[in-house]
Amino acid sequence: MLMENLSESLAGRVAVVPFLGLSGKEWNLAGEVSRRFQWQEFLFNGYFPALWANPEARPSRQRWYQGYMSTYLERDVRNLLNVGSLRDFERFIRACAVRCSQILNLSELGRDVGISTPTSKQWLSVLQASNQIHLLEPYHRSKGKRLSKSPKLYFTDTGLAAYLMGFDSASSLWSSKEAGALWENHVINQWLRYRDWREPSLGLWHWRDQGGNEVDLVLEKDRRLIAIECKLKERPGKKDTKGITRLRAFYGQDEVSAGYLACPVDMAFDLEPAITVVSGWETWSLPS
Numbered sequence: 001m002l003m004e005n006l007s008e009s010l011a012g013r014v015a016v017v018p019f020l021g022l023s024g025k026e027w028n029l030a031g032e033v034s035r036r037f038q039w040q041e042f043l044f045n046g047y048f049p050a051l052w053a054n055p056e057a058r059p060s061r062q063r064w065y066q067g068y069m070s071t072y073l074e075r076d077v078r079n080l081l082n083v084g085s086l087r088d089f090e091r092f093i094r095a096c097a098v099r100c101s102q103i104l105n106l107s108e109l110g111r112d113v114g115i116s117t118p119t120s121k122q123w124l125s126v127l128q129a130s131n132q133i134h135l136l137e138p139y140h141r142s143k144g145k146r147l148s149k150s151p152k153l154y155f156t157d158t159g160l161a162a163y164l165m166g167f168d169s170a171s172s173l174w175s176s177k178e179a180g181a182l183w184e185n186h187v188i189n190q191w192l193r194y195r196d197w198r199e200p201s202l203g204l205w206h207w208r209d210q211g212g213n214e215v216d217l218v219l220e221k222d223r224r225l226i227a228i229e230c231k232l233k234e235r236p237g238k239k240d241t242k243g244i245t246r247l248r249a250f251y252g253q254d255e256v257s258a259g260y261l262a263c264p265v266d267m268a269f270d271l272e273p274a275i276t277v278v279s280g281w282e283t284w285s286l287p288s
Contacts, residue, residue, distance in 0.1 A: 020156050021047030023193045024282035043186050044170035046159015065163040081126045097164035101181035104153045139205030139218045152206050154185050184230035187262045187280040194283045213246040224257040236261050241275050258287050
């Protein structure tokens with residue numbers, strides 16, 4: 001909105017760098033905070049710096065997100081789009097949170113909230129424009145096919161997603177069936193921040209074939225693919241590599257330069273040839 005008020009476009013004279021909240025690496029560098037709290041608490045509370053600025057006097061998470069949602073709905077949404085019913089829009093955001101890390105189905109989303117598919121598409125664009133969600137597009141060798149398939153839906157802040165899902169404690173979240181989706185969301189968020197800050201040309205995709213085999217995150221670097229599966233388990237097995245194996249069979253070994261399982265582990269180790277288990281808590285070094 002600030003850019004719209006400028007008299008000149010500033011094309012070629014400005015860099016646009018998104019600010020999406022703390023990354024896992026930044027939170028670790030906070031020292032006292034990361035020593036006092038576990039990573040599960042970080043994902044549950046979220047990436048907003050205000051929630052971690054003072055470990056001795058942290059604001060109430062529930063109260064903070066309640067205020068955030070109120071100001072977001074009442075001010076930002078009204079400025080971005082003339083939403084007729086803020087109540088319906090809030091229900092729409094909560095319905096999106098329930099579908100975190102899933103393939104986006106606009107008609108199903110609109111039906112659950114009671115709005116039309118065009119309205120769902122319009123409201124989803126508001127969430128994108130305000131950096132509340134990120135849509136991870138599917139990877140296909142043909143760029144035309146990339147645009148013809150459905151993306152996956154992720155929130156840019158896992159704390160906001162957990163709040164909208166209705167979780168009031170980290171223990172209830174991590175013992176629920178939604179825990180895996182929040183972990184996947186966190187891993188995607190780390191690489192989204194890595195791309196925005198360090199490597200804008202890095203492609204981020206997901207992959208799924210007609211048989212239902214999928215890879216959560218495909219990085220495209222210098223026309224080579226790096227496959228990443230997100231697994232909320234400390235001891236992954238060979239069956240967890242199925243998607244990566246299928247991707248390599250589909251495009252060929254030379255196209256997929258590396259494969260990783262992003263898990264909550266302390267130390268990296270090789271699970272099988274060319275597939276490594278790494279900590280998904282933060283980003284790691286990519287092969288050159």
